[in-house]
Amino acid sequence: MILYNMPSSGNSYKVRLLMALTGQKADLVDVEYGDPALNAAKAALPFGKAPVLVLVDGTHLAESNAILWHLAQGTAFWPSETLAQAQALSWMFWEQNQHEGVIAVRAALRTYPHRAAQATPERLAALLEQGNALLQIMEDHLSNRDWLVGNAASIADICLYAYTHSAETRGGYDLTPYPAIRAWLDRVAALPGYASL
Amino acid sequence: MILYNMPSSGNSYKVRLLMALTGQKADLVDVEYGDPALNAAKAALPFGKAPVLVLVDGTHLAESNAILWHLAQGTAFWPSETLAQAQALSWMFWEQNQHEGVIAVRAALRTYPHRAAQATPERLAALLEQGNALLQIMEDHLSNRDWLVGNAASIADICLYAYTHSAETRGGYDLTPYPAIRAWLDRVAALPGYASL
Known part of the structure; x- marks a missing residue:
C-alpha cells in the first residue's frame, strides 16, 4: 500500500497511528502545503486532499476516517x-463535522503561514470558545469510562x-x-505499538 | 424508534428519506431553531444537535450519517x-467535512433568521466559489456512472x-x-418509496 501523507496534519497522523498499532505498513509519499509534491500528487487525491491510501488493487481511498475504517476491519479497533x-x-x-472544523482549524490558523492572514483575534477567540464547548462534551463522556465506545480502544479513540x-x-x-x-x-499513548508522530 | 427531527435540516431529511426508502418507521419529535422544544430536548441530544435516533433499547444515536449507517444494515443501501x-x-x-460545511452553511446563512448577521456578501461569495468547486468534484465523478459507489443507490447517495x-x-x-x-x-427521486420532504 501507499499512503499519501501530510506530515503536519492530524488527519494523516491518525492513519499512521492506526497502522503502527495494528502492525500494518504502507510506503509514505509526503505531500505538504507549499511543497510542489502536493500539486504533483493532486491528480492522485480524489478530493484534492491528503491522506489517501492506495490499496494493493490500485484503489485510491480518500478521507482519513474511511481509511481508519478500512484498516480496522478484522482488528480489535x-x-x-x-x-x-x-x-x-x-x-x-462528529469529529469531521465539529471537532476538526474547530480545533484543527484553530491549530492551522496558528501554525500554517498560508493561513496566517485569516488568523484574526476575533476568529481565534471564537474558535477557542467553540473548541472548549466541544472538549467539554468529550470530558463529560469520558468522565465515567476509559474509551469513547465500549470497553476497549477503537478507531473512534484513534x-x-x-x-x-x-x-x-x-x-x-x-x-x-x-x-x-x-x-x-495517556491511555491511548500507552497502547502497545503507539507512535507519537 | 423515536427520531428527534429538525424539519428544516438536510441532515434530518436524509434520515427520513432512508426510512421511507427502506420502509422503516420512527415517531418524530420535531425540534427547530427558535422553538422551545429544541432547548427542552437538548439533554436527549448527545452532541446537542438533531437528528438523534432513539433505538428500541433506549440508545440515543447521534450524527445523521451514523444513523444512516445503522438503518442501512441489512438493506440494499x-x-x-x-x-x-x-x-x-x-x-x-467528505460530505460532513466539506460539502455540508459549505453548501448547507450557505443555505443556513440565507434562510435562518438567527444566522442572518453572519451572511455578509463576502462570506456568501466565498461559499459560492467553494461550493461550486465541491459540486464539480461530484459532477466529474458522476459523469460516467449512475451512483456514487458501485451500481446501485447506497447511503452515500442518500x-x-x-x-x-x-x-x-x-x-x-x-x-x-x-x-x-x-x-x-432525478435518479434518486425516482427510487421506489422516495419522499420529497
Missing part, C-alpha cells in the same frame, strides 16, 4: 457489536486522539480543566 | 463488498442528496453547469 460500530461512527462523523493530543501545543487550548481527557490521552 | 463500503464511508465523511437537491432553492447555487448531478438527482 473495529468493535464487534453492531450498536458499538454505529456509536464509533457517530464519534467519527480518530479523536489526533487533534485532541495536539490541542494544547498547536491549537492553543488549555487542557487543565479536562482531567478525563488528559487521562484518556 | 449498504454495499455488500468491503471496498465499496469503505468508498461509501469516504463520500459520507447522504449527498440531502443538501445537493436543495442547493439551488436554499443554497443559491446554479446547477445548470452540472448535468450529471442533475441526472443523478
Whole structure:
C-alpha cells in the first residue's frame, strides 16, 4: 500500500497511528502545503486532499476516517457489536463535522503561514470558545469510562486522539480543566505499538 | 424508534428519506431553531444537535450519517463488498467535512433568521466559489456512472442528496453547469418509496 501523507496534519497522523498499532505498513509519499509534491500528487487525491491510501488493487481511498475504517476491519479497533460500530461512527462523523472544523482549524490558523492572514483575534477567540464547548462534551463522556465506545480502544479513540493530543501545543487550548481527557490521552499513548508522530 | 427531527435540516431529511426508502418507521419529535422544544430536548441530544435516533433499547444515536449507517444494515443501501463500503464511508465523511460545511452553511446563512448577521456578501461569495468547486468534484465523478459507489443507490447517495437537491432553492447555487448531478438527482427521486420532504 501507499499512503499519501501530510506530515503536519492530524488527519494523516491518525492513519499512521492506526497502522503502527495494528502492525500494518504502507510506503509514505509526503505531500505538504507549499511543497510542489502536493500539486504533483493532486491528480492522485480524489478530493484534492491528503491522506489517501492506495490499496494493493490500485484503489485510491480518500478521507482519513474511511481509511481508519478500512484498516480496522478484522482488528480489535473495529468493535464487534453492531450498536458499538454505529456509536464509533457517530464519534467519527462528529469529529469531521465539529471537532476538526474547530480545533484543527484553530491549530492551522496558528501554525500554517498560508493561513496566517485569516488568523484574526476575533476568529481565534471564537474558535477557542467553540473548541472548549466541544472538549467539554468529550470530558463529560469520558468522565465515567476509559474509551469513547465500549470497553476497549477503537478507531473512534484513534480518530479523536489526533487533534485532541495536539490541542494544547498547536491549537492553543488549555487542557487543565479536562482531567478525563488528559487521562484518556495517556491511555491511548500507552497502547502497545503507539507512535507519537 | 423515536427520531428527534429538525424539519428544516438536510441532515434530518436524509434520515427520513432512508426510512421511507427502506420502509422503516420512527415517531418524530420535531425540534427547530427558535422553538422551545429544541432547548427542552437538548439533554436527549448527545452532541446537542438533531437528528438523534432513539433505538428500541433506549440508545440515543447521534450524527445523521451514523444513523444512516445503522438503518442501512441489512438493506440494499449498504454495499455488500468491503471496498465499496469503505468508498461509501469516504463520500459520507467528505460530505460532513466539506460539502455540508459549505453548501448547507450557505443555505443556513440565507434562510435562518438567527444566522442572518453572519451572511455578509463576502462570506456568501466565498461559499459560492467553494461550493461550486465541491459540486464539480461530484459532477466529474458522476459523469460516467449512475451512483456514487458501485451500481446501485447506497447511503452515500442518500447522504449527498440531502443538501445537493436543495442547493439551488436554499443554497443559491446554479446547477445548470452540472448535468450529471442533475441526472443523478432525478435518479434518486425516482427510487421506489422516495419522499420529497
